[in-house]
Amino acid sequence: MVNFKKRPDAAINASSMADIAFLLFIFFLVTTTVLQDKGIAVLLPPLGDNMLMGEVKSRNLLSVFVNADHQLLVEGKQIPITRLKAVAKAFISNPEKREDLAVAPDKAVICLHHDRGTEYDTYLQVYNELKAAYSELWNELSLSWYGKPYHEEMPLAERKAIRAEIPFVISEAEPTDYASVQ
Amino acid sequence: MAKFSKKRGKGTPAISTASLPDIIFMLLFFFMVATVMRDASLKINVNTPVATELTKIKDKSLVNNIYIGKPVAQYQNLYGTSPILQLGDKCVRKDAIEREIPLFLEQHKLKVPESRHPMIYSSIKADGKVTMGIIQDLKTALRKANQLKINYSAKPRAEG
Numbered sequence: 001m002v003n004f005k006k007r008p009d010a011a012i013n014a015s016s017m018a019d020i021a022f023l024l025f026i027f028f029l030v031t032t033t034v035l036q037d038k039g040i041a042v043l044l045p046p047l048g049d050n051m052l053m054g055e056v057k058s059r060n061l062l063s064v065f066v067n068a069d070h071q072l073l074v075e076g077k078q079i080p081i082t083r084l085k086a087v088a089k090a091f092i093s094n095p096e097k098r099e100d101l102a103v104a105p106d107k108a109v110i111c112l113h114h115d116r117g118t119e120y121d122t123y124l125q126v127y128n129e130l131k132a133a134y135s136e137l138w139n140e141l142s143l144s145w146y147g148k149p150y151h152e153e154m155p156l157a158e159r160k161a162i163r164a165e166i167p168f169v170i171s172e173a174e175p176t177d178y179a180s181v182q
Numbered sequence: 183m184a185k186f187s188k189k190r191g192k193g194t195p196a197i198s199t200a201s202l203p204d205i206i207f208m209l210l211f212f213f214m215v216a217t218v219m220r221d222a223s224l225k226i227n228v229n230t231p232v233a234t235e236l237t238k239i240k241d242k243s244l245v246n247n248i249y250i251g252k253p254v255a256q257y258q259n260l261y262g263t264s265p266i267l268q269l270g271d272k273c274v275r276k277d278a279i280e281r282e283i284p285l286f287l288e289q290h291k292l293k294v295p296e297s298r299h300p301m302i303y304s305s306i307k308a309d310g311k312v313t314m315g316i317i318q319d320l321k322t323a324l325r326k327a328n329q330l331k332i333n334y335s336a337k338p339r340a341e342g
Contacts, residue, residue, distance in 0.1 A: 014203070017203040018199070018202045018203045018206060021203050021206040021207050021210055022206055024210050025206055025209055025210040025213065028210060028213035028214055028217055029213055031217055037238075037239040037242070037245075037305065037335065038236040038237065038238055038239065038335070038336065038337075038338060039236060039237065039239065039305060039306075039333040039334050039335040039336050040233055040235055040236060040237070040333065040334040040336055041237045041303075041331075041332075041333050042332050042333065042334060043330055043331060043332075044321060044324060044325050044330040044331075044332060045325070045330070046325065046328070046330060047325045047326055047328075068313075114314050115314065116313060116314055116315035116318060117313050117314070117315065118313060118314040119310065119311060119312070119313060119314075120231065120250075120308050120309070120310055120311070120312045120313065120314060120317055121231040121310030121311065123314055123317075124231045124233060124310075124334055124336060125231070125233070127334070128233040128234060128235050128336075131235040132234060132235050135235060152237070175314055175315075175318050177315075
């Protein structure tokens with residue numbers, strides 16, 4: 001009655017395995033985003049941290065104001081955004097030891113004001129230029145000290161030495177609110 | 183010597199495709215691991231500005247994304263036309279920023295091991311056309327929540 005006759009082992013046909021794997025492979029290939037996320041890294045000051053103010057001499061302070069009409073006011077003078085980097089570099093490094101610019105790079109403070117109506121794009125361009133001024137100065141210092149350009153992957157001690165000589169100080173004041181008044 | 187001069191069968195032997203599934207599976211697993219699915223679809227228009235001084239975002243699991251922009255046409259009757267925030271899949275109006283940001287940050291922190299909490303940063307993906315008012319409100323809320331490491335997302339400027 002019960003058939004104990006041995007059947008031949010049924011082999012699973014694996015030839016379609018490659019097709020299935022290909023299908024999944026193509027799906028993940030398409031959904032993978034190779035897009036690298038990049039941005040300007042900023043460290044916000046802790047809340048209620050006003051220790052910097054009141055001790056800074058006016059010659060060590062570069063005030064930069066961006067208004068809602070994409071205009072830039074640096075130390076009371078209106079300049080185009082393309083000149084901001086050169087002005088900031090001259091202010092921080094002060095190669096001619098002028099009386100009205102910063103005493104030393106580690107004393108320099110850039111004070112960035114903006115309005116609540118300022119466009120984010122404009123604000124970021126200004127921030128970018130200021131950061132570019134600092135990174136160019138770091139680069140110059142690194143080349144003269146270590147003979148190589150400043151880079152995020154260089155030894156921490158060297159990077160720290162450079163950052164101590166020219167610290168990145170941008171103070172951001174509370175924005176004005178002219179836009180909503182009008 | 184006779185050993186080496188043995189005649190083989192004529193014609194090229196067929197290449198065995200038996201290992202093909204294994205190779206494809208290997209590639210498949212690589213892409214499966216490397217894939218990061220986009221966490222939410224965007225309900226707002228975000229066109230980030232261009233900049234030059236950019237740093238790469240290394241570990242995506244440490245980042246919480248905050249999008250700012252105007253709602254797309256489909257959602258304009260629901261959220262209006264003024265810029266709003268999007269946290270995950272949640273849209274937040276300007277007056278609710280103060281309340282929603284700490285909640286959002288806490289929810290993200292749960293997914294990150296505690297030893298790595300100090301390395302968490304917020305990536306602000308804002309449209310170039312929004313005004314600084316909403317961004318200032320966001321910055322104040324982040325400072326109140328003690329989330330000080332931020333990153334203004336931007337596109338690299340094409341050289342030349």
